[in-house]
Amino acid sequence: MSVSTLYSLVGSSLFCLGLYGLIAYGHLLRKILAINVMGTGVFLILVALAYGSREISPDPVPHAMVLTGLVVSVSATALALALACRVQENTGSTKLTEDGSD
Amino acid sequence: MVPTDMVPVIAWPVWIIFLPLVMAIFAFLFRRRGAQLGIVTALGLVPALSGLTWQVLGNGPQQYAVGGWGVPLGIDLYADGLSIIMLTMTALVGIGTTIYARGYYSPTGEAKGTHHHQDPSLFWPLWLLLWAALNGLFLSADVFNLYVALELLGLSSVALVALAGGPSAVAAAMRYLLVSLLGSLSYLLGVALLYFAYGNLSLGLLAQSMTSFPASFAAIALMTAGLTMKTALFPLHFWLPPAHANAPAPVSTVLSALVVKASFYLLLRLWFQVFMNAVTPSAALLLGILGAAAIFWGSVQALLAQRLKLLVAYSTVAQLGYLFLVFPLAQGKGTGFSAWSGGLYFILSHACAKAAAFLAAGTVLYGFGHDRIDELAGITQRLPVTMFAFAIAGVSLIGLPPSGGFIAKWLLLNAALAGGQWWWAIVIILGGLLAAAYVFRFFSRAFSYVEEVPVCRDLPWSMELTALALALAAMALGMIFTQPLAVMEIAAPLSGPVLTGGLP
Amino acid sequence: MRTFSGKLIIIVLLVALVGLLSWAILSLPFHGASLRAQVFGNLGNSGVSNPVTAVLLNFRGYDTLLEIVVLFLAALGAWSLGIVRLPDTMHPARPFLLALLRILLPAMVLAAGYLLWAGAHAPGGAFQAGAVLGSAGILLLLTEVQLASIITNWPLRIALTAGVVVFTGVALGTMILGGHLLEYPRGWAGTLILLIESVAAFSTGITLVVLFIGGRPSKSDPSVALKTPEERKEQL
Numbered sequence: 001m002s003v004s005t006l007y008s009l010v011g012s013s014l015f016c017l018g019l020y021g022l023i024a025y026g027h028l029l030r031k032i033l034a035i036n037v038m039g040t041g042v043f044l045i046l047v048a049l050a051y052g053s054r055e056i057s058p059d060p061v062p063h064a065m066v067l068t069g070l071v072v073s074v075s076a077t078a079l080a081l082a083l084a085c086r087v088q089e090n091t092g093s094t095k096l097t098e099d100g101s102d
Numbered sequence: 103m104v105p106t107d108m109v110p111v112i113a114w115p116v117w118i119i120f121l122p123l124v125m126a127i128f129a130f131l132f133r134r135r136g137a138q139l140g141i142v143t144a145l146g147l148v149p150a151l152s153g154l155t156w157q158v159l160g161n162g163p164q165q166y167a168v169g170g171w172g173v174p175l176g177i178d179l180y181a182d183g184l185s186i187i188m189l190t191m192t193a194l195v196g197i198g199t200t201i202y203a204r205g206y207y208s209p210t211g212e213a214k215g216t217h218h219h220q221d222p223s224l225f226w227p228l229w230l231l232l233w234a235a236l237n238g239l240f241l242s243a244d245v246f247n248l249y250v251a252l253e254l255l256g257l258s259s260v261a262l263v264a265l266a267g268g269p270s271a272v273a274a275a276m277r278y279l280l281v282s283l284l285g286s287l288s289y290l291l292g293v294a295l296l297y298f299a300y301g302n303l304s305l306g307l308l309a310q311s312m313t314s315f316p317a318s319f320a321a322i323a324l325m326t327a328g329l330t331m332k333t334a335l336f337p338l339h340f341w342l343p344p345a346h347a348n349a350p351a352p353v354s355t356v357l358s359a360l361v362v363k364a365s366f367y368l369l370l371r372l373w374f375q376v377f378m379n380a381v382t383p384s385a386a387l388l389l390g391i392l393g394a395a396a397i398f399w400g401s402v403q404a405l406l407a408q409r410l411k412l413l414v415a416y417s418t419v420a421q422l423g424y425l426f427l428v429f430p431l432a433q434g435k436g437t438g439f440s441a442w443s444g445g446l447y448f449i450l451s452h453a454c455a456k457a458a459a460f461l462a463a464g465t466v467l468y469g470f471g472h473d474r475i476d477e478l479a480g481i482t483q484r485l486p487v488t489m490f491a492f493a494i495a496g497v498s499l500i501g502l503p504p505s506g507g508f509i510a511k512w513l514l515l516n517a518a519l520a521g522g523q524w525w526w527a528i529v530i531i532l533g534g535l536l537a538a539a540y541v542f543r544f545f546s547r548a549f550s551y552v553e554e555v556p557v558c559r560d561l562p563w564s565m566e567l568t569a570l571a572l573a574l575a576a577m578a579l580g581m582i583f584t585q586p587l588a589v590m591e592i593a594a595p596l597s598g599p600v601l602t603g604g605l606p
Numbered sequence: 607m608r609t610f611s612g613k614l615i616i617i618v619l620l621v622a623l624v625g626l627l628s629w630a631i632l633s634l635p636f637h638g639a640s641l642r643a644q645v646f647g648n649l650g651n652s653g654v655s656n657p658v659t660a661v662l663l664n665f666r667g668y669d670t671l672l673e674i675v676v677l678f679l680a681a682l683g684a685w686s687l688g689i690v691r692l693p694d695t696m697h698p699a700r701p702f703l704l705a706l707l708r709i710l711l712p713a714m715v716l717a718a719g720y721l722l723w724a725g726a727h728a729p730g731g732a733f734q735a736g737a738v739l740g741s742a743g744i745l746l747l748l749t750e751v752q753l754a755s756i757i758t759n760w761p762l763r764i765a766l767t768a769g770v771v772v773f774t775g776v777a778l779g780t781m782i783l784g785g786h787l788l789e790y791p792r793g794w795a796g797t798l799i800l801l802i803e804s805v806a807a808f809s810t811g812i813t814l815v816v817l818f819i820g821g822r823p824s825k826s827d828p829s830v831a832l833k834t835p836e837e838r839k840e841q842l
Contacts, residue, residue, distance in 0.1 A: 005632065012627035015291060016620045022284060023616055028276065035283050042291050049298045049634070052642075059640045060657035062297065064666060065246055067658070068673045069290065071733055071810075072253045075680030076283055078817035079257055082684040083264060083276045085820055090269035096277055116778075116787050123675065124774060127767050130682065168668045170789035175644040177668045221822070224686040231679055238672065250672040254679060261683030272687075295630055301639025320630035 007048035014041030114154035126230035136226030174302035180243035183592030203352040205562030232258040256282035274344035288328030292321040332365035336396035346415035351464020359457040374595040386429040393426025401536035410473035434521020438596030444513030451506025455498035458573035469558040480552035494573035496541040506579030653795025690821035732803035736810025743815035769809030
């Protein structure tokens with residue numbers, strides 16, 4: 001198995017680990033971190049499969065996709081953290097209540 | 103149909119995307135001019151959209167190579183019948199919501215429910231960015247560009263939900279954001295698999311080279327999972343009712359009428375144009391079953407809802423279920439276009455009707471300070487125009503003639519019966535009955551005659567009239583159906599007669 | 607998750623998902639189709655020599671434009687969540703941090719400038735430079751420097767929107783001049799890309815600082831009890 005395939009499999013494992021964390025944990029900060037782990041998994045798959053070889057340079061389009069995805073991910077995480085702060089200020093707890101309606 | 107290249111100078115798609123974007127920046131810089139900039143956007147989009155519709159009607163689908171590079175190296179903008187329908191829906195609801203919000207957020211009428219530390223002038227940049235994201239999504243022909251547009255749409259929706267302030271809105275926004283991000287990441291993983299399987303990111307080229315790789319199956323599964331989450335398909339609908347019910351009135355309108363349709367539009371494009379060779383009938387059946395479950399569950403919850411906005415939000419969950427019936431119905435022989443046009447008609451008329459319903463509900467909340475259904479007896483005497491608008495919207499939601507909802511359901515029923523899948527017809531009819539039940543539950547209260555009518559605040563006339571205008575639009579769709587159907591035919595991926603048997 | 611059996615079901619489903627993804631990845635052709643050839647073929651006309659920058663700022667520049675809008679939108683969203691009072695005295699005195707920053711900050715600005723410039727021919731570019739600038743700004747926030755008096759309303763708004771404005775201006779300008787959207791005129795590509803990247807880097811840095819603040823910054827009210835970011839973090 002080549003190195004790039006190995007890393008891409010690691011990336012898919014990260015994606016699923018993050019998904020487990022998102023579903024299983026109730027604490028908002030852990031959910032946000034889990035989303036970040038999932039995002040990292042996707043980016044790892046993109047970068048790993050873009051690898052050419054010692055002679056061929058890597059494919060630049062997935063690298064550009066990862067850069068764009070990173071900025072989008074940072075923006076989303078920042079907004080999520082600001083919202084989580086507000087939830088904690090409003091309700092005093094760091095978990096979302098089960099009952100969604102007012 | 104091979105799309106024709108657009109003349110660069112009169113590039114309507116670019117103006118349609120960039121006008122709201124530029125106005126959003128101005129609305130952020132010039133806080134006091136927000137409402138006026140919104141009106142300018144609404145007025146400016148009308149000629150641009152008319153121009154694009156004229157071109158598509160005359161010359162067929164249009165494409166525009168951003169950067170001059172063309173696919174597969176660059177990004178293309180693409181407009182066909184489906185795009186025009188979605189853009190028109192966005193413009194109709196957008197214009198109505200802009201006029202409504204101008205009254206809702208006017209300095210004379212302090213909107214109830216906005217806490218003092220939340221700045222209502224930020225509604226305008228957020229809303230205009232959402233509009234730009236919608237337009238960008240409906241015109242893009244590049245899967246990765248669609249991801250960025252989806253994220254733009256999701257983040258602006260979340261920020262708008264949180265604008266209402268207060269614990270329930272902020273919690274609903276947090277839940278919405280987490281679900282939205284999960285959906286987008288799932289979609290992005292699908293995009294990554296598609297790129298490594300086929301070597302490009304363009305919808306058109308992917309459609310041409312699609313084969314049954316394992317990666318194709320994984321990609322469509324991931325993208326469908328992500329997009330159905332964003333469209334609140336049962337059982338992943340739990341985020342929608344609190345978000346739509348607790349958002350400010352103009353925001354609930356846009357979310358229910360437009361934002362959820364955007365991810366569904368993307369599902370339609372992927373299923374019927376890109377992944378045609380890779381989808382299986384069993385997957386379509388699964389979506390149909392979940393859609394039927396959504397219809398029943400959403401209607402039951404709407405019947406049980408205590409608050410008016412929550413009732414309307416659950417109604418959205420139910421009505422979105424109908425849309426997912428398009429997937430199994432399109433599998434029938436010869437019923438392809440009937441199902442396709444039924445789905446599009448449903449999207450269009452539901453957008454107008456649901457927008458009218460949420461605007462009306464928002465007016466009720468604004469006027470009476472609360473929206474608990476049990477205490478809303480006799481409000482028709484205070485808000486006759488608003489309740490009339492709600493009634494017309496209800497007619498379309500139930501699917502009674504002569505509304506747009508009726509035409510949509512008729513097309514879907516026809517597809518079900520002609521294709522031999524009569525069980526979907528039962529679902530559609532039962533869904534209509536349930537919708538009648540929850541609509542009348544509210545009406546029996548509101549239209550009842552009581553001695554002491556609750557006191558209502560003065561409110562701007564624009565709020566009542568926009569609800570009425572959108573409700574009448576839903577009704578008009580029931581009476582003028584040849585033009586919309588003609589537009590839907592342009593580059594439609596499914597062919598066949600509109601109706602087998604013809605209209606009475 | 608409340609129950610153990612619930613967790614078990616989730617774990618089983620996720621293992622199946624890992625299996626599906628692995629099967630999909632392992633079945634991909636080893637050196638399948640890609641856009642390498644097109645990118646390297648058109649690299650000469652793109653105005654830069656680094657292929658990733660060419661893809662980001664030229665071939666797929668529209669994606670980058672939307673991404674800058676997303677970043678601005680996040681700041682706008684955080685801004686709309688409420689006002690965060692920047693206290694006049696941020697922390698108890700941290701002499702070591704401030705002394706370190708006296709050396710570090712100019713180096714960081716220089717590094718950001720280098721990353722920006724290097725983006726044309728090596729890995730680097732607007733976002734990398736913007737991230738370094740943002741970090742510099744955040745470090746400054748953590749010291750006793752009275753940022754509350756420096757951050758005022760209008761310049762901050764202009765700084766936040768500058769990246770989007772310049773990029774959109776260039777994009778629409780190229781269209782008005784007769785080409786397609788974002789189709790740089792011949793020979794001007796490198797200059798325009800540098801212009802866009804410089805303003806975007808600056809804007810990104812300011813946006814990251816606003817995102818760190820987590821709301822709309824405003825001057826402090828001495829009578830209001832202050833919550834330092836550390837206290838917030840402890841509660842969260």
